[in-house]
Amino acid sequence: xxxxxxxxxxxxxxxxxxxxxxxxxxxxxxxxxxxxxxxxxxxxxxxxxxxxxxxxxxxxxxxxxxxxxxxxxxxxxxxxxxxxxxxxxxxxxxxxxxxxxxxxxxxxxxxxxxxxxxxxxxxxxxxxxxxxxxxxxxxxxxxxxxxxxxxxxxxxxxxxxxxxxxxxxxxxxxxxxxxxxxxxxxxxxxxxxxxxxxxxxxxxxxxxxxxxxxxxxxxxxxxxxxxxxxxxxxxxxxxxxxxxxxxxxxxxxxxxxxxxxxxxxxxxxxxxxxxxxxxxxxxxxxxxxxxxxxxxxxxxxxxxxxxxxxxxxxxxxxxxxxxxxxxxxxxxxxxxxxxxxxxxxxxxxxxxxxxxxxxxxxxxxxxxxxxxxxxxxxxxxxxxxxxxxxxxxxxxxxxxx
Numbered sequence: 001x002x003x004x005x006x007x008x009x010x011x012x013x014x015x016x017x018x019x020x021x022x023x024x025x026x027x028x029x030x031x032x033x034x035x036x037x038x039x040x041x042x043x044x045x046x047x048x049x050x051x052x053x054x055x056x057x058x059x060x061x062x063x064x065x066x067x068x069x070x071x072x073x074x075x076x077x078x079x080x081x082x083x084x085x086x087x088x089x090x091x092x093x094x095x096x097x098x099x100x101x102x103x104x105x106x107x108x109x110x111x112x113x114x115x116x117x118x119x120x121x122x123x124x125x126x127x128x129x130x131x132x133x134x135x136x137x138x139x140x141x142x143x144x145x146x147x148x149x150x151x152x153x154x155x156x157x158x159x160x161x162x163x164x165x166x167x168x169x170x171x172x173x174x175x176x177x178x179x180x181x182x183x184x185x186x187x188x189x190x191x192x193x194x195x196x197x198x199x200x201x202x203x204x205x206x207x208x209x210x211x212x213x214x215x216x217x218x219x220x221x222x223x224x225x226x227x228x229x230x231x232x233x234x235x236x237x238x239x240x241x242x243x244x245x246x247x248x249x250x251x252x253x254x255x256x257x258x259x260x261x262x263x264x265x266x267x268x269x270x271x272x273x274x275x276x277x278x279x280x281x282x283x284x285x286x287x288x289x290x291x292x293x294x295x296x297x298x299x300x301x302x303x304x305x306x307x308x309x310x311x312x313x314x315x316x317x318x319x320x321x322x323x324x325x326x327x328x329x330x331x332x333x334x335x336x337x338x339x340x341x342x343x344x345x346x347x348x349x350x351x352x353x354x355x356x357x358x359x360x361x362x363x364x365x366x367x368x369x370x371x372x373x374x375x376x377x378x379x380x381x382x383x384x385x386x387x388x389x390x391x392x393x394x395x396x397x398x399x400x401x
Contacts, residue, residue, distance in 0.1 A: 003115055003232040003247030004239075021113040021161075021231075024143040025168055027051045029160060029188055029365055030275050031382070034357060037062060037281055038348045047378035048385070049368050079106055079238045086264070105264040105291055108235060109280070112270065113139075115234035115247065118227045123204035130206045138228040141165055144172040150223035154211055156180045156201060162228030163189030170194035171373070178219055186273075186321070188365030190373070235267075243267070248314035254303035255332070256318055257283055261304075263290065263297055271318045274325040275358070282347040286332040294339040322358055326350045357382070360393060367391035 009016045028035060028049045032042040035050070040062055046054055063070075071090065078089040082102065089100045116137035118124075128135045138161045147153055147169060155166040158181035167190035170177040175194065182200045199213040211225070212218045232247030241261065243250045250267055252260045259265040266287055269280045289295045297303065310317060320328055333347050350358075357364070364382065367390040371379050375388075385391040 001115075001117055001232060001247065003234040003244050004236050005115065005234075006236065007114060019139050021139050022052050023138075023141050023165075026164070028055060030277075030361065031357060031364065034275055034354060034361075035277050036348075037277060038346060045380070047380055048382065049365060049378075076237045079108075080240060081262070084264075105266070107266045107268055107287065108238070109268040110235070112233050113231050115232040116227075117230050117232045117247070119201075119229055121201050121204060123206060127204040127206040131209070134223060135225050136227070138162070138165060138226060139231075141226055144169045147224050148173060152178065152219055152222045153224045153226070154178045154180060154198075154219060154222055155226045155228055157228030157230070158183065158185045158197075159228065159230070160187045160189075163187065165226060165228055166195045167192055167369075180213065186362070188362045188369070190369040191366065233270075241265075246314060249317040252304065252307060254297075254307055255286075256320075256328075257287065258290070258297070258303070260300055260307055263303075271320040271325065271328070273319055273321045278348060279320075279325060279329055282329040282332045282336075285336045285345060285347045288344075289336050289339045295335055323355070326355060326358065356393065364391055 007018065010019055027047075028051075031048050032046050032050055035055075036042055036058075042050060042054070042058055046058075050058070071092075073093045074090050075093065076088060076090050077098070078087075080087045080089075086103050086106045087100055088103055088106065089098060091098055116139045118135075118137055124135070138157075141161075153169060153175075155162050155169070155177060156179075158179060162179060162181075163185050166177045166179040169175075170192045171190070171194070176196055177194060178196050178198050180199065180201055181197050198217065198219070199215045202212040202214045204211055208220065209222055210218050210220045211222050233244050233250050234247060235244050235250070238244075241252070241259065243252065243259070245251065250270055253267060253270070254260050254263070256270050257266055257268070259267075268283050268287070269276055271279060286295065290297060298306070312319060329347070330350050333349055337346060348354075364385070367385050368379055371377070371385055371388060371390045379385050379388075379390075382391065
């Protein structure tokens with residue numbers, strides 16, 4: 001798939017909108033205590049794992065006071081280097097006008113959940129041509145009622161969205177849901193006997209509406225296939241430099257953050273398997289001090305060498321599984337604090353107690369899901385889950401702070 005493919009607006013009746021990966025019953029996989037910015041806690045009545053609407057309200061409240069620095073209803077269409085600066089062209093969707101401004105530095109913080117990735121599986125193109133409404137990506141998923149008339153539903157993928165969507169479909173439709181998995185899920189997920197794991201895909205047979213798997217098994221009469229297979233990295237407005245090629249990683253970034261050949265260009269919030277708000281806060285504090293001249297960078301050659309030395313395949317290049325995410329954030333935090341001491345905004349520092357919670361997010365969220373399913377209440381704290389007998393910390397556990 002092409003990471004530079006243009007994402008078009010969806011048209012439904014008289015409305016036009018861009019699809020969002022956020023679906024109706026989505027809530028956080030991160031406890032509110034680890035999601036909050038420094039000295040800005042969530043409201044006290046917020047559940048331990050906030051809903052998507054509560055997270056939106058929190059971010060809107062946090063951003064009050066800087067609205068005059070934000071251009072709303074505006075999309076960036078092109079970013080180009082001009083001498084030692086950057087020309088940024090944007091489109092105002094209200095006035096339908098293009099505008100170009102010159103900046104000393106550009107920070108790209110667009111997120112990486114915009115360009116859906118669907119793997120190339122034998123027979124899939126023919127299936128899609130014959131049954132175009134039966135194939136969709138999780139970005140187009142909204143709620144289980146979309147599939148109330150489907151006989152057999154196959155969810156492809158076993159990470160956060162795949163496991164969660166399969167659980168929602170099974171429990172809310174009260175029917176067997178098949179989930180094609182390639183590896184074990186390291187992220188939290190609800191558990192249901194109605195979710196049946198099946199192997200990795202082998203081929204689609206559109207003549208018989210049968211999906212075949214790599215172990216020789218198959219499912220007949222498949223009405224709906226939901227690909228929860230992630231997203232391509234995509235920065236479509238930036239072609240010079242072309243930081244994205246295959247869509248699996250963003251090239252030439254020092255500390256997953258700074259363009260090695262010109263550190264006035266940065267990409268925020270790129271790593272996977274992290275706590276996005278916490279990590280982005282650390283990145284932002286560090287980046288601000290770099291651009292203020294308070295943190296000295298290595299040479300371009302040294303930054304490129306550090307970038308090239310990162311382990312992993314292209315698709316896992318930016319993965320920071322715990323405790324790597326904590327080590328990374330605290331490294332940025334330490335450099336930011338050393339540069340300015342107590343002056344200026346500082347990110348939250350990971351301590352042993354927070355690392356203890358971070359190391360147990362999977363069982364903690366799964367306990368929260370079970371508690372909600374059985375009591376109908378959203379627990380507001382870890383203590384509530386402990387008191388009700390749904391969760392307890394391991395007696396001995398190493399932490400990495």
